[in-house]
Amino acid sequence: MTTPDARMVEEPTDPDVDLRVPAQRQRSWRAQAPIVAVVALGGGIGAAARYGAALLWPVAAGGFPWTTLWVNAVGCAVIGVLMVVITDVWAAHRLVRPFFGTGVLGGFTTFSTYAIDIQRLVDAGEARTGLAYLAATVLAALAAVWLAVAATRRVLTWRQR
Template sequence: MNSLFPVMVGGAVGAGARHLVGQAMLARFGPGFPWWTLSVNIVGSLAMGLLIGLLARSGTGGETTRLFVGVGMLGGFTTFSSFSMEFWLLFERGQSVQAGLYVVASVVGALLACGAGMILIRQLPA
């Protein structure tokens, strides 16, 4: 039960942030392409890379932070289940090129962002 609380609170914060980003992106760009999911997955992956780098650097006291931020906040913020659904919606609407580009942009963008976060943290003085 001790580890559950930071995950639950972090998840609520992350899900709320995802909702706010989604609303803002939908209002700005409209419903034609799932920019909101793409952006939260890439930003969330960057944040995960930064978190991993910081926790690896500190070496101590990171379990509660990992649970709150990594499992809770970022788990609630990123949306790969939504990503999967949005891929199929694009595909079923006959937008197979957009669907394919969405997959490539999401996966490559998320991997690059996570790596960038780790590299950025390594560049900072200890």
Template sequence: MLREHGDLLAPIAAGGALGSLSRWGLTTVLPHGGLSWPWATFLTNVSGCLLLGTLMAFVLGPWSHTRYLRPFLGVGVLGGYTTFSTYELETYVLGGHAPALAMLYLLASVVAGIGAAWLGLTLGRVVVLDTGREVVVDGIDPDLDPDPSPGQAQEDR
């Protein structure tokens, strides 16, 4: 596997460094006191979900033939930018002192993250479609037929 994909390590590492520095910058601007809402992590993860959704619209559309863009931006930059471990730790710490706030943070992060990913994908698809490109996976436009039968997908090709 390393022989086939070894060339992707440098773009992923470079992207991860940039994403991690971006997250560090946001936590510096919005420091967290421990017993209050962890805004930096919340905003980091939600904005990362939005950007990842947008990126997927382009990776499935006009940028589908680029080898290094998705590993650099998706795995590297956004993987280094978002943080599940800090989200878990902050939920745990809040749970010891403010269980209701911890539960709200836990749920709000998941709901906002999923909503942001959906919004990013939707907005990205609008932009891609406005350029005249289609967002197509395996010859199937997900907007027209989100769950095609296997035989139908073959007939359409």
């Protein structure tokens, strides 16, 4: 029995692109560059909007982070609407979803700040508030996206009658 050579382990790859072929490797980068660019641009816009929300509605030290909770809930609701519109209604350009979904809304919603908020609450001796925030954000985000998808589909169905 032979053991496989560690250098010969195949990484998972896109079946349509063989990156060992220089022309396909170059073509792959050219196809991905616009997507990377719109995600970066959209992420900057979304993060700036989130920062603006934090400036408009600051949270006191040790207080419940309402701003982050609402930002995440609103972002999830908007992504629910966006996904219904671009999958069920509108044949969007290939860069719309990466720009708005991954970029703008990915930069706007902030589950990393959510985690830091929980840690700060726990470190400040507010473990119950941290746990409440932990649960409330997940429930609010899931409810927001579910309600937004359901409402958007209902409105679209109503408009088609």
